[in-house]
């Protein structure tokens with residue numbers, strides 16, 4: 442800081458009690474003076490008052506006139522110098538074009554010169570150049586008594602009013618001759634070498650604006666997922682391990698009684714793994730099987746467990762598909778073991794539910810399981826579709842369950858998300874009968890929205906696993922993205938605008954949905970993740 446004024450100010454102050462900035466530092470811009478004063482003031486080394494004064498300063502033209510005389514005076518001087526009259530035509534050459542133009546008129550007005558044919562003649566020997574006198578006085582004192590003259594000079598753009606800032610500076614309680622660097626940190630070094638005793642520590646500035654703290658943030662999908670997990674846990678569900686993104690066709694389709702010709706198994710719909718293309722048939726897993734829910738791994742339950750017969754399970758699946766079994770007539774086609782062993786990226790988390798349910802056959806008991814994780818579908822990616830998304834899925838196994846019970850359960854479950862009116866529409870899934878699509882009335886959008894798919898798993902699926910004939914299992918699934926978009930992004934938009942207008946709501950709905958790629962994938966903006974508020978699924 443070469444131009445630092447702090448020490449010059451302190452020097453000036455030590456010589457006199459008060460100083461005026463315009464006297465002590467006449468040519469320093471007031472902003473430079475102020476920043477030095479503030480630095481010293483914050484340490485109470487000085488105090489200062491600010492004085493503002495209206496002053497009049499001369500414009501460039503005003504300064505020119507103060508130095509060399511007015512246009513009219515120059516014209517008069519030229520005419521006098523010509524002794525015997527000055528040719529009008531010659532005036533511009535002598536005094537310059539501008540002076541000739543403005544000055545001639547003014548000199549006539551003041552009666553200093555007169556016309557004599559094509560000559561200009563002086564009417565007197567000398568004149569008083571008032572304009573110049575006024576400007577010189579102004580330059581010296583910064584003021585004029587004559588208001589009319591001021592207005593006139595302003596109109597002629599010879600002067601402009603401006604503000605002059607002066608600081609009246611006096612010593613503060615901590616005045617010192619020198620500006621000592623204050624320590625901002627008490628360091629280990631200062632403690633060991635004893636310099637802390639004499640060090641000047643900078644006081645805390647509690648008014649300083651803090652820098653934003655960089656912190657991690659949860660993705661909206663993660664926040665909504667956590668809300669769902671809480672709902673499931675409070676309803677007595679266990680979480681299923683979902684770490685197998687790659688499954689065989691067996692667990693993803695065949696065990697679910699999805700026929701091998703089903704369009705969902707086409708290359709256009711399902712991603713198949715090429716290396717390795719197939720896996721082993723299902724078999725007993727080691728004890729630390731990640732797909733075993735915690736409760737089936739406990740010691741007390743293992744005592745009751747029956748070993749699972751995988752060969753029998755495999756044969757049951759083949760038979761239910763080919764000729765039917767357990768009261769079913771089957772699909773009646775030659776079932777291919779190779780097709781069943783092909784590896785796929787799981788297309789739904791029902792593959793996980795199937796795996797966990799077949800484990801339940803070792804010790805059949807009422808149970809509730811849920812999962813929330815990623816699934817993959819060979820979709821053309823566009824504004825509303827992604828090739829991967831997340832499913833929220835729940836299954837409930839018990840004896841004597843009815844369809845009415847499933848509907849009742851859904852009402853409780855979705856009410857916890859703030860959706861209080863449900864409608865069920867008959868639907869078809871190869872693995873459930875009956876099947877129902879679930880629609881919820883969205884208050885904010887003012888319309889019915891499809892929110893999920895559900896059903897009661899078929900006996901072809903459950904009995905093949907070895908689950909008891911009288912055990913029933915409900916299942917339901919929904920995407921995580923959809924409620925996130927409706928409940929999270931859109932809901933906040935709606936709340937913000939307090940929107941009751943259905944048309945505008947629908948427009949916003951479309952806008953939110955069109956942004957699915959902003960929610961998941963490479964286009965996600967980290968700023969959006971960081972600045973989004975927390976979410977709660979309950980409406981109020």
Ligand SMILES: N[C@@H](Cc1ccccc1)C(=O)O
Nearest residue numbers: 789791894895896916917918
């Ligand atoms: N697997 C179904 C959801 C579902 C799960 C369980 C039972 C019924 C339906 C889907 O992907 O949409």
